[in-house]
Amino acid sequence: MKLNDLLRALFTYTQDGKGNPDILSIESDSRAVKDGSLFVCIPGYTVDGHDFAEQAVQKGAVALVSERELNVTVPVIVVHDAHRALAELANLYYQNPTKSFSLIGVTGTNGKTTVSHLIERIHRNESQKTGLIGTINMKIGDEEFETKNTTPEPLLLQKQFARMREQHVDTAVMEVSSHALTLGRVRGCDYDIAVFTNLTQDHLDYHGTMEEYRLAKGLLFSQLGNTYDTGRKKVAILNADDEASSTYEKMTSAYILRYGIDKEADIQAGDISFSANGTRFRLTTPDDEREVKLKLTGKFSVYNALAAISACLANGLSLDRILENLEAIDGVPGRFELVDEGQDYPVIVDYAHTPDSLENVLVTVKEMAVGKVFAVVGCGGDRDRTKRPLMAKIASKLADTAVLTSDNPRSEDPDRILDDMVEGVEGEYVRITDRSEAIHYAIRHANKGDVVLIAGKGHETYQIIGDQVLDFDDRTIARQAIKERKS
Numbered sequence: 080m081k082l083n084d085l086l087r088a089l090f091t092y093t094q095d096g097k098g099n100p101d102i103l104s105i106e107s108d109s110r111a112v113k114d115g116s117l118f119v120c121i122p123g124y125t126v127d128g129h130d131f132a133e134q135a136v137q138k139g140a141v142a143l144v145s146e147r148e149l150n151v152t153v154p155v156i157v158v159h160d161a162h163r164a165l166a167e168l169a170n171l172y173y174q175n176p177t178k179s180f181s182l183i184g185v186t187g188t189n190g191k192t193t194v195s196h197l198i199e200r201i202h203r204n205e206s207q208k209t210g211l212i213g214t215i216n217m218k219i220g221d222e223e224f225e226t227k228n229t230t231p232e233p234l235l236l237q238k239q240f241a242r243m244r245e246q247h248v249d250t251a252v253m254e255v256s257s258h259a260l261t262l263g264r265v266r267g268c269d270y271d272i273a274v275f276t277n278l279t280q281d282h283l284d285y286h287g288t289m290e291e292y293r294l295a296k297g298l299l300f301s302q303l304g305n306t307y308d309t310g311r312k313k314v315a316i317l318n319a320d321d322e323a324s325s326t327y328e329k330m331t332s333a334y335i336l337r338y339g340i341d342k343e344a345d346i347q348a349g350d351i352s353f354s355a356n357g358t359r360f361r362l363t364t365p366d367d368e369r370e371v372k373l374k375l376t377g378k379f380s381v382y383n384a385l386a387a388i389s390a391c392l393a394n395g396l397s398l399d400r401i402l403e404n405l406e407a408i409d410g411v412p413g414r415f416e417l418v419d420e421g422q423d424y425p426v427i428v429d430y431a432h433t434p435d436s437l438e439n440v441l442v443t444v445k446e447m448a449v450g451k452v453f454a455v456v457g458c459g460g461d462r463d464r465t466k467r468p469l470m471a472k473i474a475s476k477l478a479d480t481a482v483l484t485s486d487n488p489r490s491e492d493p494d495r496i497l498d499d500m501v502e503g504v505e506g507e508y509v510r511i512t513d514r515s516e517a518i519h520y521a522i523r524h525a526n527k528g529d530v531v532l533i534a535g536k537g538h539e540t541y542q543i544i545g546d547q548v549l550d551f552d553d554r555t556i557a558r559q560a561i562k563e564r565k566s
């Protein structure tokens with residue numbers, strides 16, 4: 080593709096230096112630049128991509144996109160915001176792949192992975208070819224691809240969409256993080272359906288205030304638009320019980336479908352009851368009323384189910400088929416996952432790493448415990464510090480014993496993170512920095528009918544300490560601890 084053709088993706092820019100070279104690839108990492116690359120200089124949080132401009136030219140870059148003028152021998156396209164430019168260029172380079180299938184975006188503080196998986200599995204059981212992008216991995220049908228971010232950076236994202244188009248995907252579902260929305264990673268994506276789960280505290284290190292965080296998520300709903308050039312309806316799916324939805328209602332011109340439990344909604348759950356086998360509720364839609372039996376537990380699972388049902392209805396599936404598929408789903412990896420070695424005290428691994436998700440999951444765990452609840456909880460390093468005392472408070476108030484420990488301390492001193500947590504403690508706790516020891520402690524002390532919750536890492540298979548990524552899986556450690564205790 081010629082540079083000038085690619086520049087149609089950008090609305091305003093200035094060009095410094097003449098030339099219209101053939102662009103053979105777009106790169107935002109100088110280390111990946113080859114002959115014929117267009118190199119986009121991204122100002123990062125660790126380093127500034129502009130500092131690698133010279134290196135990129137030496138490696139064969141034939142043009143650069145930059146936020147400032149640069150003294151190089153190839154044409155420089157100067158833009159206001161290189162992050163946005165990168166997303167728009169990537170979308171045009173791969174020729175608008177998201178116009179070829181139905182695209183569903185899921186945002187919100189908690190439940191994105193769960194809701195995306197529910198939507199994907201329901202569509203897959205309807206013989207649709209599906210795509211999935213999120214925290215755990217990316218998938219096309221059964222083929223898995225690794226990812227670093229919940230919402231990948233634009234080049235990887237659009238490349239993956241192009242692969243989906245090639246493989247004739249019918250419906251793709253993706254998690255859209257607030258970071259991605261703020262950094263413009265998803266610009267150019269043509270969403271058909273946007274789903275909001277909920278908004279509670281997280282990522283204040285990045286967004287500063289809850290107001291900024293709320294508005295960041297709103298970008299998904301404003302991006303949805305109301306155009307029908309693909310012939311598909313645009314639908315915003317909002318949680319009637321979450322007050323942030325009223326902001327998103329005003330930010331979108333798409334159709335709106337509301338789901339809820341407490342407030343009146345289009346897709347409504349009532350008469351909810353929980354048992355050892357799962358959750359039952361009465362579902363009311365504008366046209367129907369049904370009894371639903373989920374294998375998933377907790378009020379939050381009812382919200383996730385309602386969000387998934389709404390998205391599947393908006394995407395044209397019938398309620399009968401949606402419910403049959405939904406009722407068969409027994410869970411998502413690392414979300415309320417039981418570690419069963421035949422022991423008489425349930426051990427649950429869960430990904431709750433925010434105050435709200437921890438509270439929800441502990442309330443659910445308390446309901447199923449005949450005896451005591453042990454909660455193994457840590458807080459991530461280089462992440463929102465203000466959630467640390469809140470999470471320790473919730474764990475120590477709701478569990479009989481909170482076992483406070485480490486969860487990806489990253490560049491921070493694990494004991495400093497624990498000091499921050501301990502400030503919020505309001506009940507019984509023990510403090511064990513080593514996560515493996517903490518898990519062993521909880522399992523050693525649990526008796527028949529007690530429940531051990533191991534929160535925060537879910538599907539993760541690593542512990543990040545300093546710049547080392549060490550093998551670590553809560554489920555494996557828990558299994559070992561249960562077996563050791565038996566012997």
Ligand SMILES: CC(=O)N[C@H]1[C@@H](OP(=O)(O)OP(=O)(O)OC[C@H]2O[C@@H](n3ccc(=O)[nH]c3=O)[C@H](O)[C@@H]2O)O[C@H](CO)[C@@H](O)[C@@H]1O[C@H](C)C(=O)N[C@@H](C)C(=O)N[C@H](CCC(=O)O)C(=O)O
Pocket residue numbers: 107108109110121122123124125126127128131227228229230231232256257258259
């Ligand atoms: C804060 C943030 O979003 N960071 C992302 C960012 O990294 P960064 O700003 O540190 O990048 P950098 O290392 O400074 O590099 C800047 C630029 O220089 C380039 N570079 C760098 C070195 C070099 O030799 N040559 C070169 O050209 C880099 O390729 C890059 O384009 O750009 C990287 C490449 O796109 C991302 O992988 C990285 O995500 C990191 C891994 C991360 O942890 N992000 C989190 C905060 C995040 O985005 N999380 C959300 C989920 C949140 C939720 O739970 O809701 C997500 O979507 O994953």
Ligand SMILES: Nc1ncnc2c1ncn2[C@@H]1O[C@H](COP(=O)(O)OP(=O)(O)OP(=O)(O)O)[C@@H](O)[C@H]1O
Pocket residue numbers: 187188189190191192193194214229254276277379380382383413414415429430431432435436437439440537
């Ligand atoms: N609807 C919900 N409301 C509150 N908490 C929830 C909800 N759904 C799941 N949770 C809790 O949040 C945890 C994380 O869920 P999930 O991975 O689906 O969220 P996420 O939004 O994808 O998180 P992340 O931002 O890290 O990708 C679960 O393990 C569970 O404890």
Ligand SMILES: N[C@H](CCC[C@H](N)C(=O)O)C(=O)O
Pocket residue numbers: 229432458459460462486487535536539
């Ligand atoms: N996407 C979230 C995941 C947090 C998971 C938890 N294990 C941690 O490392 O804090 C984040 O990056 O904030």
Ligand SMILES: [Mg+2]
Pocket residue numbers: 191192193213214215229254
């Ligand atoms: Mg997720």
